Every structure is written in C-alpha cells, then in structure tokens.
Amino acid sequence: MKVPFDPDLRPRAHFTARCNWINDPNGLVFADGEYHLFFQHNAEGMVPERASWGHAVGTDLLSWTELSVAIPATDTEYALSGSVVVDRENASGLGTTGQPPMVALYTSLDPVTKIQSQSVAFSTDRGRTWTRYAANPVLDIGSTEFRDPKIIRTGDSWVMAVVMADRWKVRFYRSADLLHWDQVSEFGPLGSVDGVWECPDVVKVPIEGTSEAAWVLLLSVQSGGPAGGSGMQYVVGTFDGTRFDATGEARWLDYGADFYAAVSYTDAPGDAPIIQGWMSNWDYATAVPGGDFRGSMTLPRRLSLRPGEYGLRLVQRPIVAAADPIFRTDDLPVDGRLELPCVGIAMRLTAVFEPGEAQRVGVEVRVGPGERTRIVVDRAAQTVALDRTASGIVDVHPTFPAVHTAPLTDTELVRLDVYVDVASVEVLAADGAVALTAQVFPSPDSTGLAVFAEGGVARLRELIVTPL
Ligand code: FRU
Secondary structure, eight states, rough: OOOOOTTTOOOSSSSSSSSEEEEEEEEEEETEEEEEEEEEEEEEEEOSSSSEEEEESSSSOOOOOEEEEEEEEOSEEEEEEEEEEEETTTTSOOOOBOOOOOEEEEEEEEEETOOEEOOOOOOOSTSOOOOOOOOOOOOOOOOEEEEEEEEETTEEEEEEEEEEGGGTEEEEEEEESSSSEEEEEOOOOOOOOOOEEEEEEEEEEBBTTOHHHEEEEEEESSSSOSSOOOEEEEEEEEESOOOEEEEEOEEEESSOOOOOEEEOOOOSSSSSSEEEEEETTTTTTGOOOOOOEOOOOOOHHHHHHHHTEEEEEEEEEEEOOOOOEEEEEEEEEEEEEEOOOOOOOOOEEEEEOOOTTOOOOEEEEEEETTEEEEEEETTTTTTEEOOTTTTOOOSSTTSSOOOEEOOOOSSSSSSEEEEEEESEEEEEGGGTEEEEEEOOOOOOOOOOEEEEEEEEEEEEEEEEEEOO
C-alpha cells in the first residue's frame, strides 16, 4: 500500500523528531532543571531500523529542543530502549571530579546474532555527549528476548526492571554501582500474555485524598491490546526494593490503539509520577501517513490512584499549557446533533453533560465533509468509545477504521476531557480514570466541532475549548 505523504501532519503540543522515524521514549529523567526525552530513532529513515537514541531537552514538558543523537547505532550494535539515572555519588566511577555522571542503561542488540544484552553509556556534560562504557555489556544472559532496562533507586542501591519478553516475566536485578548486576526476583506472567512483554516500569503513585501511595507496575504488551495490536497494562502491588507482588489485577492503562511503551520520568519534581508514551501501534506504525517525520510521543501524563469499589484505579492527567478559551458555552440543551463554530485542528476541549433521558451523548471533533472522529458515551452499555471509522485516511491497516471502547460505569454526569492535535485524539473520562488514545488522519480543513445527544434531550452544562 502506498501511504500518502503529508507535510502538514506536525502536531503543536506533541513531541516529534525533526525528521525520520521515532518510537519508544527512552531515558526520561529530570536533571539540573532540565527534562531529558531520549527516544528510539532511526536517524536515517522513516522505518524502524538501526535503532539509535535521539535526544531532546526542555524545562517544562511542553516544548522541546532536539539535540544531536545521543547513542548512535553502529554496525555491530543497535541501541534499543532503556533508562537514564543521575549517579550522584559517582558509585559507577564514570564521573569526573565534581561532575556526577548521567548513566544510561540500554539494550544492545547485536544485528547478527540478535542477542539482546544490557549496556551502559555515560555523560559528564549534562547529557550533551555520551560515551559507551568500555566493558559493555554489563548484563548478558545470551537471550534474544531480554530488553528495556528501567532503573529505580531504592535505598542505597539501584534496581533494574527488565523483561524476558517472550516468557512474560519482569526480572529485577540489583546493583550498587550500575555496572554489576545480581538478580533478586522475578515477576509474571500476569494479565495479558498475547504479545511479548516490553518496557517495564515500577512507580510509586500517590492515592487521591490520602497521604499514602502504592506501587504500580507498568508493562507494554506488543499484541493483543484492548484496541488490537500493542497496548499497555498496569497492576497495583507492593515493592520492597527487591520484589514486586501484585495486590490487584492487571488492567488496561489506555483503551485506544495508540498508547505504548510509556515509562516515567526519573527524579521528576513532585510526588506524582509523570509518564509519557509513544503514540502508535506496532500493527501499523510503519504504514501511517508520514511527512518528513514519522511518529510522536503522547502528552506527558501525571499519575495518581483512586480508591473505589474495585480497588485502586490508575488516574491520568495530561500536562498541557494553560490557555484562554477560544470558545465556550454553558447550559445548552442538546437534542440530536448540534454543530458548533469551527475550532481548528489543535485544541483541548472539556465537555460536561447531564444526559437526562438521553441514551448516548458525546462530541465529534475534526468534523468536515464526510469526516468526523466521534467520542460516544453509551449509558446502557456503560461505555465510552472513540470512533475513528470516518476520521479521514483510514486505509492504513485493516484494523485501523474501528471503534475503541472502554468501560465507564458512572454516567449520571459525563465529563470528557479531549486533546486533539492535528493527527491524534486523547480522551480522558471519569476524571482521568479512563483513557483512550488514537491517531487520526483527517483532511486539514476538517476543523469543525459538534455535540450530540441521542434518545432524549441532554443538557450540555459546560463546554470549554482552549488552543493547544
Ligand atoms: C517497544 C520496543 C522495545 C524495544 C524497542 C525497539 O516498542 O519493541 O521492546 O527496545 O521498541 O525499538
């Protein structure tokens, strides 16, 4: 299939590389007042080959400056996903006097043997230049499915969570110096095992309304996700610095098709972890329309946990810049479909409905002739759905034109928080407890907005649109 070339796909608020292919975020870390966003990158082309670590920095998680490639692929080693920590005490000995090193743990892929092992690179100039550790790899078990190390600081040591991808296990290793690693435990399988496991993370997440926190394991699953193809699951549990034990069941983190490989920013200010993912799906990532770049990150999302009938649920709140509304309306009766003034192709929209007698309520974004992306709350089915069947270009992959559905139990008052950014839609419902993320490829002049209520009259209590 020939995919269209479209130079106008560049989003406003989502990170993209200057050019060429990107996938997973890597090495997310806050250090010396800067956020670092490294990423899987083919610096030479639009398909995932010769993985390098690209690099961008910024101070607010909103805008980024792309720097030069941090860890380039070589003919004998591709640099797959991993993480970065600041080695403040210079336990690794890789720093210089007065300059603690930033240390990256990444997966080395041998392009010939396909062996995946864990390697180190370090920087003593605030991440501007990186050197591979001379004695790489630092952890090699001779496996071709052993990847994506995420380093967590626990007490005096470091813990690495890393997947045995095709055995659905997260292994935990411990180290005092980031260079020598001993296995301390293993977790899994649990939840979805349709696809290989990738990109693990373990984060401590504050529980809303309390001064407590609980540990959450984040995992990416390459196929069998809730919307088909790749997806992410999470599980709440305990973590004592050596082992993770589940106390809840595995749940989907996002019910859309395009939220993958998210991990947290190490050392981010505040108690709540901030995660960021790759906004695509391995089923069709190489086939989506491209311009001079292909792939973007999701918005960063701040996490919390909310206690409820079914235990602790993960809550996600995207981080965007505050802005004055470009459109707002209060207290509008909605009976059927109501077109509103055009709002453009990049905006945040919050809508609060009192459905009353209506069975279905929702919004349509990127509305144009024959095109719309629908967000539908169905009260009888107790669901919220993101319908991209008529969203624009959909012949990306046979599964692309689909309706993705998430459970939504409380529909007395419906609040939708929607982020539309040129080629994507991120939907948060139930005050952040339900997420749906999807890429869409409407024509640039599909700038309209509509609201609807079916099966009765609903009240649109409030609608606010702000630019992204
Ligand atoms: C996840 C993933 C990782 C791997 C990287 C390769 O999307 O498959 O497991 O390290 O991408 O680019």
